[in-house]
Amino acid sequence: xxxxxxxxxxxxxxxxxxxxxxxxxxxxxxxxxxxxxxxxxxxxxxxxxxxxxxxxxxxxxxxxxxxxxxxxxxxxxxxxxxxxxxxxxxxxxxxxxxxxxxx
Amino acid sequence: xxxxxxxxxxxxxxxxxxxxxxxxxxxxxxxxxxxxxxxxxxxxxxxxxxxxxxxxxxxxxxxxxxxxxxxxxxxxxxxxxxxxxxxxxxxxxxxxxxxxxxxxxxxxxxxxxxxxxxxxxxxxxxxxxxxxxxxxxxxxxxxxxxxxxxxxxxxxxxxxxxxxxxxxxxxxxxxxxxxxxxxxxxxxxxxxxxxxxxxxxxxxxxxxxxxxxxxxxxxxxxxxxxxxxxxxxxxxxxxxxxxxxxxxxxxxxxxxxxxxxxxxxxxxxxxxxxxxxxxxxxxxxxxxxxxxxxxxxxxxxxxxxxxxxxxxxxxxxxxxxxxxxxxxxxxxxxxxxxxxxxxxxxxxxxxxxxxxxxxxxxxxxxxxxxxxxxxxxxxxxxxxxxxxxxxxxxxxxxxxxxxxxxxxxxxxxxxxxxxxxxxxxxxxxxxxxxxxxxxxxxxxxxxxxxxxxxxxxxxxxxxxxxxxxxxxxxxxxxxxxxxxxxxxxxxxxxxxxxxxxxxxxxxxxxxxxxxxxxxxxxxxxxxxxxxxxxxxxxxxxxxxxxxxxxxxxxxxxxxxxxxxxxxxxxxxxxxxxxxxxxxxxxxx
Numbered sequence: 001x002x003x004x005x006x007x008x009x010x011x012x013x014x015x016x017x018x019x020x021x022x023x024x025x026x027x028x029x030x031x032x033x034x035x036x037x038x039x040x041x042x043x044x045x046x047x048x049x050x051x052x053x054x055x056x057x058x059x060x061x062x063x064x065x066x067x068x069x070x071x072x073x074x075x076x077x078x079x080x081x082x083x084x085x086x087x088x089x090x091x092x093x094x095x096x097x098x099x100x101x102x103x
Numbered sequence: 104x105x106x107x108x109x110x111x112x113x114x115x116x117x118x119x120x121x122x123x124x125x126x127x128x129x130x131x132x133x134x135x136x137x138x139x140x141x142x143x144x145x146x147x148x149x150x151x152x153x154x155x156x157x158x159x160x161x162x163x164x165x166x167x168x169x170x171x172x173x174x175x176x177x178x179x180x181x182x183x184x185x186x187x188x189x190x191x192x193x194x195x196x197x198x199x200x201x202x203x204x205x206x207x208x209x210x211x212x213x214x215x216x217x218x219x220x221x222x223x224x225x226x227x228x229x230x231x232x233x234x235x236x237x238x239x240x241x242x243x244x245x246x247x248x249x250x251x252x253x254x255x256x257x258x259x260x261x262x263x264x265x266x267x268x269x270x271x272x273x274x275x276x277x278x279x280x281x282x283x284x285x286x287x288x289x290x291x292x293x294x295x296x297x298x299x300x301x302x303x304x305x306x307x308x309x310x311x312x313x314x315x316x317x318x319x320x321x322x323x324x325x326x327x328x329x330x331x332x333x334x335x336x337x338x339x340x341x342x343x344x345x346x347x348x349x350x351x352x353x354x355x356x357x358x359x360x361x362x363x364x365x366x367x368x369x370x371x372x373x374x375x376x377x378x379x380x381x382x383x384x385x386x387x388x389x390x391x392x393x394x395x396x397x398x399x400x401x402x403x404x405x406x407x408x409x410x411x412x413x414x415x416x417x418x419x420x421x422x423x424x425x426x427x428x429x430x431x432x433x434x435x436x437x438x439x440x441x442x443x444x445x446x447x448x449x450x451x452x453x454x455x456x457x458x459x460x461x462x463x464x465x466x467x468x469x470x471x472x473x474x475x476x477x478x479x480x481x482x483x484x485x486x487x488x489x490x491x492x493x494x495x496x497x498x499x500x501x502x503x504x505x506x507x508x509x510x511x512x513x514x515x516x517x518x519x520x521x522x523x524x525x526x527x528x529x530x531x532x533x534x535x536x537x538x539x540x541x542x543x544x545x546x547x548x549x550x551x552x553x554x555x556x557x558x559x560x561x562x563x564x565x566x567x568x569x570x571x572x573x574x575x576x577x578x579x580x581x582x583x584x585x586x587x588x589x590x591x592x593x594x595x596x597x598x599x600x601x602x603x604x605x606x607x608x609x610x611x612x613x614x615x616x617x618x619x620x621x622x623x624x625x626x627x628x629x630x631x632x633x634x635x636x637x638x639x640x641x642x643x644x645x646x647x648x649x650x651x652x653x654x655x656x657x658x659x660x661x662x663x664x665x666x667x668x669x670x671x672x673x674x675x676x677x678x679x680x681x682x683x684x685x686x687x688x689x690x691x
Contacts, residue, residue, distance in 0.1 A: 006437035010502055026568060029560045036553035062475050065554070071561025074479075078486035078562070079569030083576055086361035096362055096582040102592055 030069050037068040107152040107165055109213060110140035110179060111223070114206035121202065122195040130190050133198050137183035140209070144175045151215060160275050163215025169543040170397065174212045174333045176541065177401045178205065180527070181325040181408055188412050188520030189318035197237050201322050203230035208326040212333055216275040217265040220334070224261065224298075228254035231327060234319030235311050243314040249591065250311035253297070257304070261294025280338050292339065298331035299382060300375050301348050302355050306588035308374060309359070313367040313424070317415035320367060324411045325404045328374060332381045332400050336543075341388025346469075349383025350480050352376065357487030359586065364425050364579045366414045366496060370407070373492055376484055377403050377450065383477060384465040390546040392468025397542055399465055402457035402531055406449035409524035410492060413443030416517055417500060420510035426496070426579035431505030436512055440501045442521040447497060449528035451489035451563060457531035459559065460538070460550040467548070486566040493563075494570045499579055591630060 008014070064070045090096045117136045124132050149172075152165030182205045192198065207230060210223030228251065235247030267287035269275050280288055297304040308328070312320050339345060356376025363369040377399070384396030416439045417432065418424050433440050445456070452458035462485060469477040512518065531538050535550060570577070 002441045003437045006433050006440055010431075010433035022567075022571075026564050029557060029564050033557040033561055036557045040554060062470065062478075064479075069561065071558030072565040073561075074482065075486050075562030075565035076569050078483040079490055079566040080573065082357055082483070082487045082490060083361060083569070083573050086358040087576060089358060090362040090584065095359075095584050096580065097585055099581060099583050101583060101585070 026072070030072050033071060034068040037066065041066070107147065107150070107167065108143045109153060109165055109209075110143045110175060111206040111209035111213065113140045113143065114182070114202045114209065115226075118199045118202035118206070121198045129195070129198075133186045133190070133202075134183070136202065137179055137186055137205075140179040141176075141183060144172065144179050147172055147175070154215070157218075160218070161216065162219050163276070164210075164219055165213050166215030166277065167213060169541070170333070170336060171212050173397055173401065173541040173543060174329070175209060177329075177404050178209055178212065178326065181322075181404050184405075184408060184520050184523045185318070185322050185325065187523065188321055188415075188517050190516040190520075191514050192316075192318055194237065197234065197316060197319060200230045200233035200237070201319065204234070204322060204326060208330045211330050215277055217268070217277055218275055220277055221258070221262055221265060224330075225258050227327060227330065228258060231323055232311075234323060235315045237316045237319055238314055246311045246314040249588070250307050253304075253307040253591075257294050257297035259294075260290050260297070264288070264290030264292075264294060277337055279340060282342060292342075292344075295331050295334050295338070296345075296348070296382070298327055299335060299378055300328050300331075301352055301378075301382060302375070303587040305352075305355075305375050306586045309368055309371045309586060310588050312371040312374075313365050317419045321408050321411045321415060324370070324374060324407045328378045329381075329400045329404055332378060332385070332396060335382065335385045336393055336396055340385055340393055342386055345382050345386030346474070346477060347383075347386070349379045349381070349386055350477050351379070352382060353379030353481055353484035354487070355379070357484050357491070359584055360487070360491040360495075361577070362580075362582070362584045364427055364581060364583070366417070366424055366426060366429070366500060367411065369426075369491060369496055370410050370414055373410075373450065373488060374407060376488060377407065379484065380462060380465045380481060383481065384468055387465075387468050387472050387474065387477075389468055389472050390544040391471060391548060392465055394539075394542045394544050394546050394548070395461065395464030395466075395468045398461040398538055399458075401538060401541075402449065402461040402528070405524050405527045405531070406446045406457060409446035409521055409528060410443065410450065412517065412521045412524065413439055413446060414496075414500075416513040416521070417510070419517075420513055421508050423506075423508070425581065426499040427581045429500045429506055429508070430503040431501070432508065432510060433501040435509050436501070438512055438518060439521070440497065442518070442525045443501075444493075444497060445525040445528050447489075447493035449532065451493040452485055452559060453532075453563060454551070454556045454559060455529070455532045457528045459532055460535035461531075463550050463555060463559070464548055482562065486562055489563050489566050490570055494567060495577055495579075498570075 009018070064074070067073075113136055117132075117139075121129065121133065147167055149168050150165075151163055152167065153163070155162045155164070182201075185201065186198075189198070189201070204227055207223045207225075207227035210226065211220050214220035214223060232247050232251040232254075235243050235250055237243075264287045265275075267285070268280070268291065271285065271287055272281075280291065282288065293304070297307075300308040312323055315323055335345070353376050356372040356374070356379065360369050360372040360376070363372060381396040381399050381403070384392040384399065387393075414424075417429065417436070420436070421429065421432070423429055449456040449458045452462045466478050466481050466485075469481060539548070
């Protein structure tokens with residue numbers, strides 16, 4: 001079973017299917033995040049109405065905690081920033097040297 | 104004696120029998136010891152045990168509370184897993200070194216006073232260096248030697264701080280240090296954060312761990328830095344400096360991991376990154392964040408061990424360690440890949456894996472303590488974690504360009520060791536309750552809220568999208584990265600060449616006399632000492648420390664037999680004999 005699973009991801013045959021699966025997963029996560037955010041917003045509103053303000057202010061929340069899809073956006077930006085900044089430092093900052101540098 | 108038994112004693116005294124056993128008997132024995140230790144931890148209750156008075160001071164070998172118990176649990180479990188993974192090794196010396204190393208780490212965990220702590224601390228440094236030497240090639244010899252020297256430097260800082268602390272306060276008990284900005288405070292801090300691999304004092308880790316033996320590095324990934332995290336939680340909670348050091352550390356490891364080509368060095372940079380979360384958690388110092396640090400250390404030991412085991416299996420079976428030379432291994436090593444990926448998902452904090460229920464506690468700890476910048480930066484680092492350990496490394500090792508290598512799966516015992524770690528990575532992620540119950544502080548936390556899960560998945564999956572979009576940029580390059588070890592590997596040499604032509608001539612003279620690796624090791628250490636000497640002459644005390652170093656190097660030079668193995672052995676025997684003497688001669 002493990003072998004089949006691993007071979008499915010490794011082989012170059014069903015690239016199209018794998019890509020489609022990937023995009024569906026991405027879309028699902030964003031949709032789920034919207035759904036969770038909106039339902040928690042409604043819940044909080046309800047809690048204030050019922051004067052359970054204590055419940056609503058129990059956790060510190062920041063502005064981005066309330067933006068639906070924030071995780072997706074921040075994850076993508078982080079990934080791109082990390083790759084580009086690191087490679088820039090590595091190449092332009094003289095961090096990367098030939099393998100025999102210390103020999 | 105009957106109510107408490109020190110698990111470190113099981114390992115340290117037990118280590119002496121290992122060389123006399125062979126074959127199946129030895130294999131059974133090296134698994135039995137960790138099992139006995141786990142049982143000892145299981146039976147433990149809080150209290151102070153094994154106290155001895157020595158020169159008017161109270162030495163406490165068994166200070167047991169929730170904090171020490173939780174670390175003892177994971178250390179003994181990691182010992183068991185590591186030993187199963189190392190079952191096929193017939194080199195008894197490696198087992199002995201590993202046991203002494205584990206014993207040292209448990210000794211620190213239960214030390215109730217700073218002197219006991221220091222003795223076990225040093226035992227760890229010497230025993231673990233042998234796990235690097237055991238690779239028996241010139242690169243490992245040099246790296247192990249640098250590793251040892253850096254740790255001796257850290258140990259001397261720690262000892263200096265402890266002595267000043269005792270003079271100032273008159274107490275040797277381990278506890279939260281007063282944040283008075285005294286020299287004692289900073290010396291102890293330097294000694295401890297050196298072992299926690301906080302930049303710029305981290306280069307020993309990424310220098311030595313990739314050079315250790317396949318099985319030895321698994322142990323190393325578990326004990327040194329996490330023992331330091333334990334001591335930080337014990338002595339430095341709420342130290343503001345650590346918040347930022349930890350946050351920078353988390354990102355520092357990620358940046359270097361992008362550039363790295365050696366698979367175990369990449370993982371080593373991610374130890375630094377992950378320990379950054381723990382250090383930041385200690386710095387924030389709330390109950391929630393301290394619990395976060397402790398639980399993250401717990402989870403980290405298991406998944407990082409698993410990742411090192413996976414990379415080690417590939418190195419053992421292919422003989423190659425660079426990503427540029429690997430690829431396409433999925434065809435013949437599917438189980439290794441599968442188990443490695445569980446570690447990859449755990450370190451990346453995927454829901455239902457261990458990292459998710461522990462790392463989020465530190466990040467939430469930062470958010471609830473009104474530190475949005477820290478929370479955001481730590482979240483960014485976690486995207487980087489998935490990028491490297493979950494995507495880049497497995498992609499270039501197991502998939503990517505086919506290298507044509509058709510390596511078999513590793514021996515069964517290695518797979519079982521990995522399987523045990525993988526089981527716990529998933530188990531903790533699915534059922535965090537038992538781990539949360541072990542945590543030392545009272546703080547309620549629920550990791551599985553809808554918002555946590557969807558935003559974590561969003562971050563991870565879109566990191567994945569970024570990875571595949573920028574795949575071309577990430578192709579590993581056959582280079583090495585200059586880090587702060589440059590100062591003692593190259594900087595001192597450059598300085599010497601300019602400043603001291605006579606010394607350079609002396610260098611050549613020595614080279615002619617001694618054989619090749621012997622002189623190389625020595626000159627490197629001489630460079631290192633002179634580097635330290637020059638940077639630290641400012642302070643009277645540090646001056647003394649440096650003088651101590653110079654004397655020490657003089658003494659060691661004369662005592663040199665040239666066989667690292669023989670003098671490492673002498674040091675180990677000496678320190679073990681000393682501990683055994685204290686334990687049994689001064690028993691009340």
